[in-house]
Amino acid sequence: MSDTSFNSDTALPDVTGMLCFSLYSAGHAFTQLYRPLLDKLDLTYPQYLVMVTLWNRDGQNVKELGRTLFLDSSTLTPLLKRLETAGLITRTRNPKDEREVLLHLTEAGRVLKSQAANIMRCVEDALGLDAETISAIKASVDRIRDKLRE
Amino acid sequence: MSDTSFNSDTALPDVTGMLCFSLYSAGHAFTQLYRPLLDKLDLTYPQYLVMVTLWNRDGQNVKELGRTLFLDSSTLTPLLKRLETAGLITRTRNPKDEREVLLHLTEAGRVLKSQAANIMRCVEDALGLDAETISAIKASVDRIRDKLRE
């Protein structure tokens, strides 16, 4: 075995040589980093992404939230119900269009926002990279994602 | 609302401005791209990553596989049982150390490898980026992941 990233028969790359696996495992690594930080807020990582989105724009509906997060209602509905049960948001039908469910932060949900900045600081520290480097990598990853979603 | 990526109260970035979300959503986008390709092989994306790993090195145990994929046995055990049920691998205890479960490809599992190169070609086409660009982005993402796992 002279080369670990290719197989002698058909030159098949190893997972460690595949971009898709890098993204897959880096995403998981982020979730692991966030876990102990979010445990204090009793939030999972996807729940945190929802909260961040609502902190930036309260009162949007499930569809709009899903467009931002690239998630559909079959993922969001149960997650949002858990946030509602936890007392962080309310889910109410839009009187103007009863098909829509409007999402609003409760006071408890708004209060939680004050701890988010601290969490983001912890994550930046763990990364230990300057803002320009992070921003450049992010732009590349966004480009990949947008290419794949075409 | 003059700036969509920051909130007026506490300058909280939007999810679309967070590197963690870029990785999270790019990972999902890859899974979505792979789905129709892997459906033909009756494999899920994580199952495919396991098969790629075994195609490169047959006969490793669950621990070693998990170290490569950054997954622990509570994720792998059920997944591997499904691959065994599908007739693609065998799971046998190591006679030298009965704690270990050795993973071996069956003939059907080996045959599947011949279709992997084609799948990888489809993915490259969808990305539509030259190898150096992809490789540079991959190196950045790996760097992030390894930083987070420190």
Place this chain on the structure above:
DNA sequence: TAAGATTACTTTGTGCACGATCTATATGTC
């Protein structure tokens, strides 16, 4: 060599993710 610690894997419970399907509301066309 017997007791305690470690290791490899399994089991259990919770929460995503997502395809497929269903329900209720709204809209468009005649």
Place this chain on the structure above:
DNA sequence: GACATATAGATCGTGCACAAAGTAATCTTA
């Protein structure tokens, strides 16, 4: 207004992902 179509969410089933706890084999060490 009646009927077809579209849209927004909800529900269901399958398969990860992972913490916590359990089991069995192996190693350590007194």
